[in-house]
Amino acid sequence: MSVEPSLSALPEPGEAFERRLRALLRSDVEFIQLIEDDLIAAGGKRIRPRLALLASRALGGVPHEMELALAVELLHSATLLHDDLVDDAETRRGREAAFRKYGNAVSVLSGDYLLSRVLFLLAETGRIELVHLFAEAARQLAEGEVLQFQAAAYQEYSEAQYYRIIESKTAALMRAATEGAALLGRAPETLRMALVTYGREYGMAFQMRDDYLDLMGASERLGKPVGGDVREGKVTLITLWLLDAEPERVGKVLLRRGREPDDVAFLRELAVRTGVAERVVEVIGERIRRALAALEVLPGSEAKSALEGLALAELERLQ
Amino acid sequence: MSVEPSLSALPEPGEAFERRLRALLRSDVEFIQLIEDDLIAAGGKRIRPRLALLASRALGGVPHEMELALAVELLHSATLLHDDLVDDAETRRGREAAFRKYGNAVSVLSGDYLLSRVLFLLAETGRIELVHLFAEAARQLAEGEVLQFQAAAYQEYSEAQYYRIIESKTAALMRAATEGAALLGRAPETLRMALVTYGREYGMAFQMRDDYLDLMGASERLGKPVGGDVREGKVTLITLWLLDAEPERVGKVLLRRGREPDDVAFLRELAVRTGVAERVVEVIGERIRRALAALEVLPGSEAKSALEGLALAELERLQ
Numbered sequence: 001m002s003v004e005p006s007l008s009a010l011p012e013p014g015e016a017f018e019r020r021l022r023a024l025l026r027s028d029v030e031f032i033q034l035i036e037d038d039l040i041a042a043g044g045k046r047i048r049p050r051l052a053l054l055a056s057r058a059l060g061g062v063p064h065e066m067e068l069a070l071a072v073e074l075l076h077s078a079t080l081l082h083d084d085l086v087d088d089a090e091t092r093r094g095r096e097a098a099f100r101k102y103g104n105a106v107s108v109l110s111g112d113y114l115l116s117r118v119l120f121l122l123a124e125t126g127r128i129e130l131v132h133l134f135a136e137a138a139r140q141l142a143e144g145e146v147l148q149f150q151a152a153a154y155q156e157y158s159e160a161q162y163y164r165i166i167e168s169k170t171a172a173l174m175r176a177a178t179e180g181a182a183l184l185g186r187a188p189e190t191l192r193m194a195l196v197t198y199g200r201e202y203g204m205a206f207q208m209r210d211d212y213l214d215l216m217g218a219s220e221r222l223g224k225p226v227g228g229d230v231r232e233g234k235v236t237l238i239t240l241w242l243l244d245a246e247p248e249r250v251g252k253v254l255l256r257r258g259r260e261p262d263d264v265a266f267l268r269e270l271a272v273r274t275g276v277a278e279r280v281v282e283v284i285g286e287r288i289r290r291a292l293a294a295l296e297v298l299p300g301s302e303a304k305s306a307l308e309g310l311a312l313a314e315l316e317r318l319q
Numbered sequence: 320m321s322v323e324p325s326l327s328a329l330p331e332p333g334e335a336f337e338r339r340l341r342a343l344l345r346s347d348v349e350f351i352q353l354i355e356d357d358l359i360a361a362g363g364k365r366i367r368p369r370l371a372l373l374a375s376r377a378l379g380g381v382p383h384e385m386e387l388a389l390a391v392e393l394l395h396s397a398t399l400l401h402d403d404l405v406d407d408a409e410t411r412r413g414r415e416a417a418f419r420k421y422g423n424a425v426s427v428l429s430g431d432y433l434l435s436r437v438l439f440l441l442a443e444t445g446r447i448e449l450v451h452l453f454a455e456a457a458r459q460l461a462e463g464e465v466l467q468f469q470a471a472a473y474q475e476y477s478e479a480q481y482y483r484i485i486e487s488k489t490a491a492l493m494r495a496a497t498e499g500a501a502l503l504g505r506a507p508e509t510l511r512m513a514l515v516t517y518g519r520e521y522g523m524a525f526q527m528r529d530d531y532l533d534l535m536g537a538s539e540r541l542g543k544p545v546g547g548d549v550r551e552g553k554v555t556l557i558t559l560w561l562l563d564a565e566p567e568r569v570g571k572v573l574l575r576r577g578r579e580p581d582d583v584a585f586l587r588e589l590a591v592r593t594g595v596a597e598r599v600v601e602v603i604g605e606r607i608r609r610a611l612a613a614l615e616v617l618p619g620s621e622a623k624s625a626l627e628g629l630a631l632a633e634l635e636r637l638q
Contacts, residue, residue, distance in 0.1 A: 029462045031469045082427045085404070108401045108427050109464045115434060116457035119441075123450035131442040131450055138435035143348045145428045150350045 013049045013069055020070055024117050035110035039077055048072040048177050050310070051202070055181035055195050057303035058295075062185030064125040071121040072177045074114045075138060081111035083145055129183055137176035144168025152233040155255075162237055163204075166211075171203030178202075190297055197294035202311050205287035209314045211236035212280050216268060227264035231257050237283070241276045242267060281318050288315055332368045332388055339389055343436050354429035358396055367391040367496050369629070370521070374500035374514050376622035377614075381504030383444040390440040391496040393433045394457060400430035402464055448502055456495035463487025471552040474574075481556055482523075485530075490522030497521075509616055516613035521630050524606035528633045530555035531599050535587060546583035550576050556602070560595045561586060600637050607634055 018040075025036035049069035056065035085104050122131050148165050151157060178199030182192035213222060214229045215238055229236055235243075235254065242250045250270070253263045271277040291311045298304050337359075344355035368388035375384035404423050441450050467484050470476060497518030501511035532541060533548045534557055548555055554562075554573065561569045569589070572582045590596040610630045617623050 027462060029466050029469065031465050031472075032462065079431070082431055083424065085423050085427065104404050104423070105402065106465055106468055108404065109461050109468075112398070112401055112434075113458065113461035113465070115431075116454055116461055119438070119450055119454035119457055122438075123447055123454055126447050128442055128445050128447055128450075131438055131447075135435055135438035135442055138438055139432065142428050142432035142435055143346060143351065146350050146425055146432070147348050149425055149428075150348065153350075 013046045013053055017046070017049060017053075017066065017069060020066060021073070024070060024074070024121075025114070027113060031106050032110050032113050035081070035107060036113075039081075044077075046073060047206070047310075048076050048173060051174055051177040051199065051307075052181055054303045054307050054310070055178040055199075056185065058195075058298050058301055058307060059181060059185040059187050059191065060301075062181055062187075064127075064184050065181065067121040067125050068130070068177070068180045068184060071118045071134065072173060072180070074118045074121070075134070075141070076173060078111040078114040078118070079141055079145065081107050081114070125184060127184060130180060133176055133180055133183060137172045140168040140172035144170075144172070148234065151235070155233070157235040157240060157243075159237070159240055162235065162240060166204060166207040167200070170207040171200045174203030174206065175199035194294045194297045198291045198307065198311075201287045201291035201294065202314075205284050205291065205311070205314050208237060208280070208284045208287065209317055212238055212277075212284065212318065215239070215264070216271060216277055227258050227267070230254065230264060230267065231259075233257055238271055238276060238280050239267070241279065242270055242274070245274045245276060246270060284318065285315060288312070332365045332372055336365070336368060336372075336385065336388060339385060340392070343389060343393070343440075344433070346432060350425050351429050351432050354400070354426060355432075358400075363396075365392060366525070366629075367395050367492060370493055370496040370518065370626075371500055373622045373626050373629070374497040374518070375504065377514075377617050377620055377626060378500060378504040378506050378510065379620075381500055381506075383446075383503050384500065386440040386444050387449070387496070387499045387503060390437050390453065391492060391499070393437045393440070394453070394460070395492060397430040397433040397437070398460055398464065400426050400433070444503060446503060449499060452495055452499055452502060456491045459487040459491035463489075463491070467553065470554070474552070476554040476559060476562075478556070478559055481554070481559060485523060485526040486519070489526040490519045493522030493525065494518035513613045513616045517610045517626065517630075520606045520610035520613065521633075524603050524610065524630070524633050527556060527599070527603045527606065528636055531557055531596075531603065531637065534558070534583070535590060535596055546577050546586070549573065549583060549586065550578075552576055557590055557595060557599050558586070560598065561589055561593070564593045564595060565589060603637065604634060607631070 022040060027033050049072060052069040052072050053065055056062045122134055144165050151161055175196055178195040182195045215227060217226055219226050239254060258264050288311050292308055295304055295307055341359060346352050368391060371388040371391050372384055375381045441453055463484050470480055494515055497514040501514045534546060536545055538545050577583050607630050611627055614623060614626060
């Protein structure tokens with residue numbers, strides 16, 4: 001499969017988006033503002049708003065596309081704040097002691113502040129169907145995150161469980177971004193279903209690629225050491241299949257959460273030697289193909305090409 | 320002021336409410352279900368849904384009153400889950416170790432699950448204005464909770480700050496319960512404003528009474544030791560005024576968070592001796608009078624009498 005659009009050429013949500021985001025996050029409560037400033041400074045890839053805006057434009061533009069783009073980003077950001085509780089002992093980005101003391105509670109409540117802004121944005125669209133769509137995405141998001149903790153706590157793993165987790169915690173919101181555009185544009189059913197499929201399949205591929213690189217990537221490109229999921233007790237498709245291939249040795253490594261110095265290197269080597277790595281790349285490629293195929297019913301446009309480019313870039317990242 | 324309706328005679332939201340609540344909280348993710356079961360078992364006074372249902376009935380009944388009642392209760396419950404993070408070391412109601420390990424994150428994400436149900440309920444009403452109303456209430460709720468932590472961290476206290484905190488963290492949602500009924504019933508402006516005032520003033524009085532009893536109540540009626548707020552570094556109206564009366568001695572007690580054995584007894588005695596306790600009871604009475612006066616424009620009904628009874632019961636609790 002030839003890969004044309006380079007990652008850097010993909011359109012950003014842009015300055016209007018960033019400006020609206022800053023305005024939405026403004027609070028005269030200093031502790032909230034400190035957290036939201038961090039969030040804005042951290043930036044992020046803005047992948048969900050990009051999906052929302054591209055889907056909107058692929059439909060020829062829809063009312064309130066910006067509110068949709070902001071809402072998906074803020075729902076994602078709130079989840080990050082809620083998912084990432086730190087030990088009270090741990091220092092958090094050099095905050096002063098006064099803040100650190102209440103750090104976790106303040107982070108969580110600042111996440112709730114973001115969620116109140118999501119509600120506001122949904123109300124601004126005037127479309128109650130969008131509230132329903134977000135209710136379902138938010139439910140899946142919460143269930144997916146908790147299911148991931150539960151699976152790690154019980155060491156209860158299966159392929160079905162893995163797919164349910166990534167569909168809930170990642171694909172559901174990406175689907176809401178693209179389906180939301182169809183809903184706001186009152187698109188015909190065929191186009192709505194195309195965007196549902198694209199959002200879901202792209203979302204699945206996105207998370208599977210992320211999980212794959214967590215073990216198989218180069219740490220300098222990841223910007224963090226490889227094997228993070230193994231150390232957190234998260235089992236992904238690649239470790240599930242490695243467990244099938246060599247139950248005893250891999251089981252031991254996963255149980256001790258890759259604590260021995262050569263554990264991660266062993267898993268990487270085994271994944272290449274058994275062909276498991278290649279098979280995972282293949283199933284990701286299959287998801288990408290489904291995402292691309294879904295787009296075929298849409299008329300040609302720059303936005304459609306950019307959606308294709310986004311999907312292909314996931315494959316590019318696997319090289 | 321004569322107090323007639325006894326607390327126990329006030330109507331409960333009832334079995335239909337509890338049944339809908341259980342159905343809404345059902346999740347096939349076990350860790351979520353564990354937390355929601357706790358929440359249902361804990362019960363609670365259901366004060367916010369009661370306000371919503373009574374306001375609805377005082378207007379002669381409004382569409383979707385049950386969805387409103389459930390939404391205010393779930394938004395409140397989510398805040399409780401988000402506000403009450405425990406130390407990882409601390410055991411939490413005898414949970415098994417597997418759960419405890421992720422206890423905080425799972426509690427927070429289960430709170431998010433509740434919020435997704437709030438979104439669903441709002442969507443079910445079909446009224447986008449209600450989404451706006453809840454967006455504002457949720458924003459105030461988050462800001463009020465964070466402001467309370469911030470005030471404790473900076474030891475930055477004032478009467479204005481106190482009133483802002485209780486209006487945001489308590490009165491805003493109670494107001495949403497009563498104003499929401501007016502909105503669902505498309506009540507005329509005078510009745511809507513009456514319910515806005517009642518909800519806000521009742522909410523202020525409710526929190527002020529709670530804060531007053533935290534210091535001045537009887538521990539056997541409270542079900543916990545008195546002086547909890549002092550130990551948490553929360554300054555309330557009564558301690559603010561005590562600080563005015565005896566800056567040096569009271570300042571020391573508050574700074575050391577009532578750690579010495581006689582600190583709380585000293586504050587209680589001082590509050591009686593200086594008349595500060597009595598003055599606080601008076602300002603709460605003033606709020607209650609405003610809440611009752613607001614109701615005058617509503618036609619007579621059992622529900623109206625029950626709203627009056629709720630307000631008067633706050634005064635009764637102060638005796």
